[in-house]
Amino acid sequence: MPVNLRSDTFTKPSPSMRLFMARAEVGDDVFGEDPTVRELEQKVAQLLKKEAALFVPSGHMSNQIALNIHGRPGDSIIAHRESHVLYYETGSPAVLSGLDARVIDSEDGTFGAEEVRALLKPVNIHFTRNRILSLENTFNNRGGVVWDHRRFWELCIFAREQGLKVHLDGARLWNACHAARKIPSDWTQQLDSVSVCFSKGLGAPVGSALAGTAEFIEEARHVRKRFGGQMRQAGIIAAGAIFALDNNYERIGEDHANARLIAEIVNTSPHLSCPQPPTNMALITVDNPGFDAHQLVAAAADEVQAFALHERRIRCVTHLDVTEDDCRRGAEAFVRAAARLAGEGN
Numbered sequence: 001m002p003v004n005l006r007s008d009t010f011t012k013p014s015p016s017m018r019l020f021m022a023r024a025e026v027g028d029d030v031f032g033e034d035p036t037v038r039e040l041e042q043k044v045a046q047l048l049k050k051e052a053a054l055f056v057p058s059g060h061m062s063n064q065i066a067l068n069i070h071g072r073p074g075d076s077i078i079a080h081r082e083s084h085v086l087y088y089e090t091g092s093p094a095v096l097s098g099l100d101a102r103v104i105d106s107e108d109g110t111f112g113a114e115e116v117r118a119l120l121k122p123v124n125i126h127f128t129r130n131r132i133l134s135l136e137n138t139f140n141n142r143g144g145v146v147w148d149h150r151r152f153w154e155l156c157i158f159a160r161e162q163g164l165k166v167h168l169d170g171a172r173l174w175n176a177c178h179a180a181r182k183i184p185s186d187w188t189q190q191l192d193s194v195s196v197c198f199s200k201g202l203g204a205p206v207g208s209a210l211a212g213t214a215e216f217i218e219e220a221r222h223v224r225k226r227f228g229g230q231m232r233q234a235g236i237i238a239a240g241a242i243f244a245l246d247n248n249y250e251r252i253g254e255d256h257a258n259a260r261l262i263a264e265i266v267n268t269s270p271h272l273s274c275p276q277p278p279t280n281m282a283l284i285t286v287d288n289p290g291f292d293a294h295q296l297v298a299a300a301a302d303e304v305q306a307f308a309l310h311e312r313r314i315r316c317v318t319h320l321d322v323t324e325d326d327c328r329r330g331a332e333a334f335v336r337a338a339a340r341l342a343g344e345g346n
Ligand SMILES: Cc1ncc(COP(=O)(O)O)c(C=O)c1O
Pocket: 009, 057, 058, 059, 060, 061, 084, 085, 136, 138, 140, 169, 171, 172, 197, 199, 208
């Protein structure tokens, strides 16, 4: 079996997680009668130091519920051009909420108050209203980049002073916490809303949560229904998230170490390079102009799977279903395949 480094969303629930899920008490959550969902929502609200939280089927829905509440049609959202909310969520800010996107193009996905200030428009009849700032931590599309905590904090304060609502897509906030030696609530205090995912680094099969004030979450419950995201005996999957928080949070540092190991091995190839991964994503650059990332992925496919992000770049994501040994094998497979493509024998 090839080592699967395509994404941390490929993890499968472990036997003990499945057992825990099977034993979950459930009820009809649309009527507020699922005790396991309630338990998860309270746990998440506490962890993020917010008044309340809502369990939702996906990170995509969680983000878009927040944006829908924060803005009205004709308002603007400021976010990085390749943030998940703008780039990978099928135009939802425009389609579901009528939001106008003003984009930031920073190198690593993070930015400061000056970049945001440059996008603020005068308040008059010509412009969409300055309304939402959406941040992502870690930033997926640049390889799991962690925000500098101080910069993040100051940006949030600046944005709120400007009257913006600040949302965080924290699909991998857990990874950011490990890398920056922070606890989740260190990031959330200046936020109006935060979305977190259980189905990525934490290894649960399904689910995300949105957190904010009690009033915001009451509204979010309503919007979740409008988007068709209400669930019935959802405790069975909420249990997977509870198990994941209790058992898989502490070990996330291992994924980061494995990503660094991949980079180290890849850097032994004269044809490839890989900067030190900040969290659980190693971005391999194909330096040899004689072949591209798609060819390298295809050449190594029997031994390792990863996505080519574009012509020169491959993303390898570590997670709890790949061991240190798997990561070593996967990285070595890329090094060998690169040598073959470069015509170095074997
Ligand atoms: C940064 C980020 N936000 C949101 C999502 C959406 O999560 P989901 O696949 O649960 O909709 C993803 C998915 O990979 C992501 O990487």
